[in-house]
Amino acid sequence: MSIHLSKKTYDEMISHSIRSLPNEACGILIQEASSSSTDELHIHTFIPLPNHAAHPKQQFVIHPIDMIPYLTDQCRTIVGIFHSHPTASSTPSAEDLLTLWHTIPTYWVLSLQHEEKPDLKVYSLKKTTTTAYHKLSFVIGQ
């Protein structure tokens, strides 16, 4: 997959993350629906979203309600989930891997560990555990 991120979008991700310190910042990345190729992303829009986490210095929570305007917009697709790590590297944390957003094609992490040299990385997440089932019993009554 080739990913094109506009300079403006990159700058907005950095400045929103610096403004949000000491907390983790988060947001979504949008692609115009006109570019519909699946192995090429053209990202020109960053939408900062509020971090609803109980401990926002160590985690981020994007509330689905904040995403609804973008989920129902036929002209724009959410192609990325973004958040910052104020003091850690840009490797996804164990908690990041529990994300509910693994179906979104790209997962972006910005490290501000060295604030003068922000480190942005992008990942694709694959959930490998399948849904398990176990047998219950039932009785047919009168």
Ligand SMILES: [Zn+2]
């Ligand atoms: Zn994280």
